[in-house]
Amino acid sequence: MLKQREISVTIRKAKKDDMGQVYKMIRALAEFEKLEHTMTLDVKTLEKDGFDSENPAFTCLVAELSDGYIVGYALYYTAYSTWLGRSIFLEDLYVQPAYRKNGIGTQLFLAVAKIAHETPSKKMDFHVLSWNPAGDFYKRLGAVDLTIHEKWHHFRMDERCLNRLFANEPRC
Numbered sequence: 001m002l003k004q005r006e007i008s009v010t011i012r013k014a015k016k017d018d019m020g021q022v023y024k025m026i027r028a029l030a031e032f033e034k035l036e037h038t039m040t041l042d043v044k045t046l047e048k049d050g051f052d053s054e055n056p057a058f059t060c061l062v063a064e065l066s067d068g069y070i071v072g073y074a075l076y077y078t079a080y081s082t083w084l085g086r087s088i089f090l091e092d093l094y095v096q097p098a099y100r101k102n103g104i105g106t107q108l109f110l111a112v113a114k115i116a117h118e119t120p121s122k123k124m125d126f127h128v129l130s131w132n133p134a135g136d137f138y139k140r141l142g143a144v145d146l147t148i149h150e151k152w153h154h155f156r157m158d159e160r161c162l163n164r165l166f167a168n169e170p171r172c
Contacts, residue, residue, distance in 0.1 A: 007102045009071065011111045014060035016051040019043055021070040022060060029094045033129055058091065061111050063104045071099040074108040076115075084122035088112065093126070093134075105134075109141065127154065 014022060023043045030036040049057040063072035072095035079089045090112050095105045116124040126143075128135040139145070146152045157165070161172035 007065075007071075007099060007104065009063040009065060009104055009107065011061055011063055011107050014050070014062045014073065016047050018060070018062055018070060019046045019050065022046065022062065022073050022075075025070070025073055025094050025096065026092065028096070029092060033132070059115075061108060063095065063099075063108055071096050072104050072108055074112050076112050078119075078121075079125070081122060086119055086121045088116040088119070088121045088124045090124060090126035105137070106141075109138075 020043055030039045058075050058077045060075045062070045064070050075092045076088050076090045079087045081087050093108055
């Protein structure tokens with residue numbers, strides 16, 4: 001295992017050319033979360049959605065080694081709370097397994113939190129699967145589990161459900 005002092009990374013805003021490496025980590029994250037069967041995204045869509053418009057759908061930060069190899073990423077987007085105002089939603093934070101336990105995830109998380117703080121955003125939200133040990137990491141940094149604290153439930157209507165809804169078919 002690599003030691004923390006052995007790894008020096010640069011946290012920087014991703015470029016379109018980085019999306020190939022980021023895509024591989026997104027696939028790895030989907031596999032880690034046992035949700036790879038739900039992933040339909042491809043590199044071209046990632047490049048288009050993040051870099052080919054005036055209003056990109058997301059911003060991505062990467063953790064890069066001195067040789068240009070990307071070992072982690074954090075992908076987030078601006079959201080809005082009708083109670084509080086501007087906010088940030090951290091969609092993904094991922095560090096390749098061989099580089100974990102070296103502070104890289106903390107650096108990525110703090111970089112997004114700093115952006116939220118300086119925006120200024122009123123909050124930064126993110127999801128963590130109940131079995132993922134990252135939940136403890138976020139709690140140590142001061143994050144509050146809204147499922148427990150505020151009793152919020154997270155709902156979703158997937159593409160199939162949306163299609164059925166507007167085709168006047170039976171509910172999902």
